[in-house]
Amino acid sequence: MNQKGKKALYTLSTVGLATAVLLSGCGGTKNEPAKTGNAGGTTGAPTDVSLMVINYGAQFSDQNNFLWKEIEKRTNTKLNITWVSPNNIIEKTNVTLASGDIPDLMYLEDLNLAQFRSMVAQGAFWDLTPFLKDYPNFKNIPAYAWENSKINGKNFVIPRPYPIVGGGLFPLIRKDWLDKLNLKMPETLEEFKAALKAFVNNDPDGNGQKDTTGYAATAGSLNFIYNTYNNTNGEWKEKDGKLTPNITEDASREALLYIKGLYDEGLISKDFSILKLSNINEAVNSGKAGSAGYAMNNGWKFTEELRKSNPNAAMVPMPYVKGPQGNKFTIATSGFYGAFAIPKKVPEDKVKKLLAFMDYGFSSEGNTLANYGVKDTHYTETNGLKKTTEKFAQDLLDGNFMGIYMLNSNDLVTLVPGIPSDFYELNKKVYTEREQAAPKDPSVGLFSESNAKLWPDIKKKVDDMRVKVILGQEKIEAYDAFIANLKKDGDLQKIIKEMNDAYAQKNGK
Structure with missing residues (x-):
């Protein structure tokens, strides 16, 4: 899994997709029946559909679940779903691909998996490009998601749309602590460091003890700093073409x-x-962390919990941070997170029914149903803001079918059930600022077989050395020698050549 994929997975698994709210920008009206949703046709026996898909829910639903039955009814399908935890999705994917017993709709978190790419090259999956025009709701998926998920210029997968900015591990920060300590929202890395120092030393929670953390961090949540210094998203940067x-x-x-x-x-x-x-969640929810790396939608989630004991608490997303060269930076994605492929063993007539099933999920009706359930049963709506009910949790709508029909809106990262209008407006403002501050990942859409096979091991060695330096177990001189040797490494040189060949081909050079 590439680093971008890891970030996305890490982020989404923290919040559950139920934190996203309010469908916008989709075709049709809220109560309009989907025109292509009946995968099995309006009459006749339901179409059997097998799926394997990631699931972020605390509890997985089964065929007795309300939403399972409702989607089956509306799409005239009989679903056989294998839910997979985010903790072992890559392992499960590789095992499934190797077995040859591939479901009708195969979820792939990372399209650069060497095994999947090899199977695509061997003709093991359908090229869906000729079919897509016949399914109107697919037009609701942003064009950049379709473009960035292409393989050799063709659509072998149906991407799950994901906002360009707002996801990824980027700092949320205690705005009420900044205000109490007379600090402005940090804009530069040095201002960010100064804020963390104040959070640790100046008793922001007012309990008279030095017991607060500046930035509650995992190793992954520090990666935005490397990207900020390099002024690029992803693992690669462009230099001199x-x-x-x-x-x-x-x-x-x-x-x-x-x-x-x-x-x-x-x-x-x-x-x-x-x-x-879980350790970071605990630090934030207990009111002991001044900042932590999360997707934007976690801001209100944490704020709501913190306000149970502190009505002034506000954990808000930082818009960006400026790097050493003065560049504004924030995390950006490729515009999709995961995708579905159909194996070639599926006959063409069933391919069309599977596409109809997926197309339904990107109608306004299908997308809202999968993410919120039924209005006034699973959620209420006031002035355009949705709030989930107890029935939402009871019917296991948190996670589950959200993994199949991803919420098709930027509100996935800005609007959370129960969020007040002022916090929502803040999120929208930050989202707009981030759009202007996010450099592109130049490696999006590129594939190198050597990169897929060899990069994870190289990256792990680099990460391990970085940790040793940070902890003081190795000197910076040892790191310098390590990088000097790495630059001569034949595997890395092979990766660089293949990635640049792919880059040149993509850009017509």
């Missing part, structure tokens, strides 16, 4: 020293290298 990996850049060395400075001054979690997401 060529791609080069961030890991060997001098800018990454400077980022490492910045992070070590945070650690040495006690401004980030002491055990960041081994902490889990």
Whole structure:
């Protein structure tokens, strides 16, 4: 899994897709029946549909679930779903692909998996390009999601749309602590460090003890700093028309020293290298963390919990941070998170029914149903803002079918059930600012077989060395020698060549 994919997975698994609200920008009206939803036709036996898909719910639904039955009824299908936890989705994907027993709709979190790409090259999956025009709701998926998920210029997958900015591990920060300590919203990395220092040393929670954390961190939630220094998203940057990996850049060395400075001054979690997401959630919810890396939609989730004991609490998303060269930076995605492919063993007439089933999920009716359920039963709506009910949780709508029909709106990261209008307006403002501050990932849509096979091991070695330097187990000179040797590594050189060949081909060079 590439780093971008890891970030997306990590982010979404923290919040559950139920934190996204209010469909916008989709075709049709809320109560309009989907025109292509009946995968099995309006009459006759239902179409059997097998799926394997990631599930973020605390509890997986089964065929007795309300929403399972409702979607079957509206699409005239009989569903056989294998839900997979985010914790082992890549392992499960590889095992399934290797077995040959591939479901009708195969979820792929990472389209650059070497095994999947090899199977595509061998003709094991349908090229869906000729069929897509016949399914009107697919037009509701943004064009960039379709474009960025192409393989060799063709649509072998149906992408799950995801907002360009607002996801990924980027800082949320306690605005009420900033106000109390007379600090403005940090804009530069140095201002961010100064805020963390104040959070640690100046008793922002007012209990008279030095017991607060500046940035509650895992190793992954520090990666935005490396990207900020390199002024690029993803693992690669463009220099003089060529791609080069961030890991060997001098800018990454400077980022490492910045992070070590945070650690040495006690401004980030002491055990960041081994902490889990649950530890960070606990630190934030207990009111002991001044900042942490999350998707934007977590801001209100945490704020709502914190206000149970502190009515002034506000955990808000930072719009951006400026790098050493003055560039504004924020995390950006490729515009989709995961996708579905159909194996070639499925006959063409069934392919069309499967596409109808998926198309239904991007109608206004289908998208709203999968993400919120039934109005006035699973959610209420006031002035355009949705609020989920107890029935929403009872019927296991949190997670589950959201993984099949991803909410098709930027509100996935800006609007949360129960969010007040002022916080929603703040999120929208931040989203707009982030759109102007997000450099592109130049490696989006590129594939290198060597990169798919060899990069994970190289990256792990780099990550391990970085952690050792931050913890003081290795000197920066050892890191320098390590990177110097890495630059000569034959595997890395092979990856760089293949990635640049793919980059040149994509750009017609």
